[in-house]
Amino acid sequence: MEIVGRIFCWTILQVKNKLIAVSCISLIFLMAGKHSSAQESITEYHVKAVFLYNFSQFVIWPDSCYTSKNSPFVIGILGNDPFGYYIDNIVNGEFVYGHPIIVQRLRRIDEANNCHILYFGDKNSDRLQKLIARIDAKYILSVSDVDEFTKMGGMVEFATVENKIKIKINHEAVKKAGLEVSPKLLSLAEIVRFENQ
């Protein structure tokens, strides 16, 4: 299995259709994950990186959130970056309605205003809650893999169930941010209500 995995890793760099390649690899590694914990985390974040990109295809941002026609669609990674260069490979050359997708690494929350998707790398729930509260701008889809992220006021949460990555969506928060989630995405995600809001 390792050998197969290596071949596919090498393939990632070669094959143009990175999205597909990554999808395939992620699936294979998910299946193989039980036996190799060292590579488990890499595999998991590969899938998550693909999903981050996929959100750009199933969530609709209004035109007003772009400064110009050619201004980029920004995926921001705040704090700790678990994706590494994989996510850069995935988005390289991809577009959302004509806007090129780029990945930005942020250190502070106030740098996130021009982001469209914001991934929180911090695992600390308290700090996370504070950070969520500090997001001023609308139209930012907040994503994290911290448990109960959606209950804290976050929008999209990656949850691992039976070795599979499931998506939880705080639909109310998404709508509040002026974003529209495709019913297709909604139909396969778990919708979470945030009572304390």
Next chain:
Amino acid sequence: MKRTVRPIQYQISRSILVTSTIVLLLTGLAYHTFEFLTFRENTVEKITILGEVIANNSTAAIAFDSQEEANDILEALRAEKHIAAAILYDVNGNLFAQYPKDIDNRTYPAKLEIKGYYFANSFLHVFQPVIMGSRRVGTLYLRYGLKEFNKQFLLFGFTTLTVFGLSLLLAYFLSSKLRKRISRPIISLTNVARNISINKDYSVRAIKESDNEIGILTDAFNLMLTQIEQQNLIIQESEKNFRTLADNIQSLCWMADADGWIYWYNSRWYKYTNTTIREMEGWGWQAVQDPEMLPLVMKNWKDSISNGKPFNMVFPLRGGDGKYRPFLTQVMPVRDKNGKILKWFGTNTDISELTEVEDALRKSEEFSRTLLDSSPDCVIALDLQGHLLSINPQGKNMLGLNKTTHLNGLHWADFWPNEYREKVIDAIEHAKGNQISHFQGQFQTREGKLSWLDVLIAPVYGSGATVERLVSVSRDITRLKELEQQKDDFLSIASHELKTPVTSLKAYTQFLQDKFEKSKDMQSAAMLKKMDNQLNKLTNLIIDFLDVTRIEQGRLRFRKEHFRFNELIRDIAEDTERISDRHKIIQELSEDHTIYADRERIGQVIANFLHNAIKYSPKADKVVIRTSVNGNNELVFSVQDFGIGLSEENKKKIFERFYRVTGTGLETFPGIGLGLYISAEIIQRHNGKIWVESKKGAGSVFKFSLPFSVESDLAAKQVEHE
């Protein structure tokens, strides 16, 4: 009747049924095909759209790796019962989700395609890509069952066939009703036509029932009947005319069928033979034949019938009075356009009178022949080219021909020596041009005997005044010629013998005249002067005779030189004026040329012209002489007098030897008629022409022309200059 009626009705029915069947078949086939294609197209479209919807719905499931969701989406296809299977593949062709769950392995498509469809094994197979954004993330495969559709299609075909059969039945039923409407007028027209052909009654007319083509046909048929009726009348009239004509011609005539069976005679036949049709019909005519001739007549007549050639024969027929008369019988076959003999038309013409005329004619011809045979002249019939056709016995004798000599191809000119051949041909040409022509020539017979012939060639006219042949009549004039020669010889000798004594007489007379003048005996001198004049005349006469004999003997010689023509004229005119106190010679000499000729002889001609002019215009006081040039570079000299003139007949003969103009009141003009003969000879020998223009009572213009050449003019001028 019914048998002949059936076809047209049958044909109409058949046409309608055949047309209906073809139309129905084509319509059914086209409709069926259209339905089939439309159904397939619709099905493909429907399933493709369904596939698109499912594929579109499946993007998120594939993107977020949710097989449950994908299976749920596919499960929704349960509503469409003809969907036999639906399979979702990821982008690499790995199975992602499927419907129904318990799918048979054989249900998977043999080959995965990205997009498209095909029909196979009663299924429609559709492939639809699953697209996210601009990327294909997977493929949807749908399998649609067509068994139901095929069942429906069979039912549809069965319905069509049923409708087809019912329609044909209806068409047959309708055609049996409709055909009567079309066939009835045609059948009634046919009945009328049949009745007419059976009864020959052309006065019947068909009834027109409509204005369509059958109505037009009826009209045309009726018009045709009218025309036939009219033509029948004409034929009857013509037949009547023929009978009237046949009954009234002099000949007996009759008609027989192709086998010689006579079925009609004209009334003259019955009148002449005093028989009836019952006796004569068929071969009954043998009763009026001469029994002796009958076998020959029968043989010839049967030959004609068998070989189709016209029959021509003379044989006697017995009249009602019991006498036999000869009849010329001519029978002609009457043929149809293919040459087949329809009948024979015969005439018998009484030729008893004709035979009498023929006898008389034969006798007359025999007489003519005897006349010709006993003629002392050679009579030859010539064709228009001059070839001998026939010759009388005397002719053969004269030409020295045997009785057996063949005349074929012999030309009349071939009998003559070379110098006469042209004359013969000339004479033939003249005769062809309606002129009788005549010449004399010396002829050597085949036996070598020389003889003179006087030959006359004349045209023989056929009908319509065209020259058909020529006749040549030649008379032996050898004896006559000998006598003439003797006369000429005598004349020649006499002239010579006379010339010497007359010259002596003239010398003595002049001597005596001089003597008397000197002795002043003027009366005697005047008498001697008259005597001298008479002697001059005598001398001229003798000179003329000598000239004539020279001409006759071909001994007339010329001494040619260049001289100015007008000078000569003036000299002669001056001399001539002296002999007449009354006449003035007016000279209108417009042309002056040098000619090359015998000056003295030409002078003789001019003098002869002038003397004649004065002599034959005793009451006039002038004579006009002219010179001119004609188109052939010839000098024309003319002398015009205002005297008695010449008749047409005289004009022709005036240049002949010893010819003198005769007639009342002309006896006062002396002379023996040699002057113009000699003049003509001189001019002709100088290659000139001589002629006269004259009218009785209006005077005459005598003319001659002589050739001159520019060279001779120049030569003469050079001589002058030197």
